[in-house]
Amino acid sequence: MGTSRMFRIFLILGSAFMILLIIIYWDDVGASRLYLHTPVSPGPKTPHPPQQPRPHTSRTPSFLSDIDAFVNQFLEPETGEPTDPGPVDTTNQSERAEERYVPRQEWKIHLTPVAADLRERQDQRRRLLREMCANDSVVFPGKNRSFDDIPNKELDHLIVDDRHGIIYCYVPKVACSNWKRILIVLSESLLQDGVPQRDPLAIPRDLVHNSSMHFTFNKFWKRYGKFARHLMKVKLKKYTKFLFVRDPFVRLISAYRNKFELRNEDFYRRFAQVMLRRYANQSTPPASVDEAFSVGLHPSFSNFIQYLLDPQTEKEMPFNEHWRQVYRLCHPCQIQYDFVGHLETAEEDAEHLLRQLKVDNVVEFPSTHRNLTASSWETDWFNTVPIDARRELYKLYEPDFRLFGYDRPDSLLDE
Known part of the structure; x- marks a missing residue:
């Protein structure tokens, strides 16, 4: 009896020990698989074993999407992102389009070499930026802060295309409409009859500037919670980042012409009425832009410059984009x-x-009437602006002149 009882005890203990070994082994294997199949940069994809489909989504993995899935496992309730996220917000067309994404087999990479002079031009521009950022004589607010110190609301111009690994910082009045169109085509965030829109110029203007069409850095908090800033840095390191700029004074002329010489009700009520009251002796300006234009009334270019130089302007709100x-x-x-x-x-x-970006066979930059405001017009436009105001304006925009290699406009600033 004693021998039989001891045998049963050893059998139970042995079984328990084997079960424990199996649990430990599969736990290690599972963890290894999780990390081995979590890519952090684009590269050749290896086939994965079939997984149980989730009934709530049909999203096809895109560039770095596995990182999103990995991060979502650890998001806590206070981040606003559930551990097992539900359906994507239907108001965001870019995310809805990603769910219905079908890879385009005809997308091919154009491997024609770039001319040496164009590569050298870019080297010079990037080198100038580094030098000016390190130059103590170039001073402007926020120059020496870290990326972590930049408020989230100031990251709203950085558009991310995860599908191609692109980050574009758009600058209004610098062909940003066409570059936004290109980003919409590349990210496939606009569907036409269930098919991604492929013609940039066919995208309606109101959609081009619709924030729901673009995934920007300031939206990361909603999706990633406390992991947002870390993932921004990951993408800044791995993605191709670009921007377009222009002569700062010419950009101001272009902004004035577009927003105040044309009928724009929003800009009239928000800015033009203020300029007319403060600088044009119009104590009660017309209530609407149509009424103002019917009597030939709008702020002059000189009024606009006065507005920019007035300390009261930025006390009320930051400069318009x-x-x-x-x-x-x-x-x-x-x-x-x-x-x-x-x-x-x-x-x-x-x-x-x-x-x-290796997308030149996918999309072309639209050939449109660009740069309608020519640099040669600067003298004519600034003739009505006092010399002291021109010099103050240059100080206000001097960092942009120097960072991006634009010459000081001596003919406008020196008598």
């Missing part, structure tokens, strides 16, 4: 841009960039 300095929109001393385009060389730069 159409005349806000590029260094405030794109943070070039915190973000190391891979490509710096100039509107003055837009066609060459656009072709170079699309080749560098």
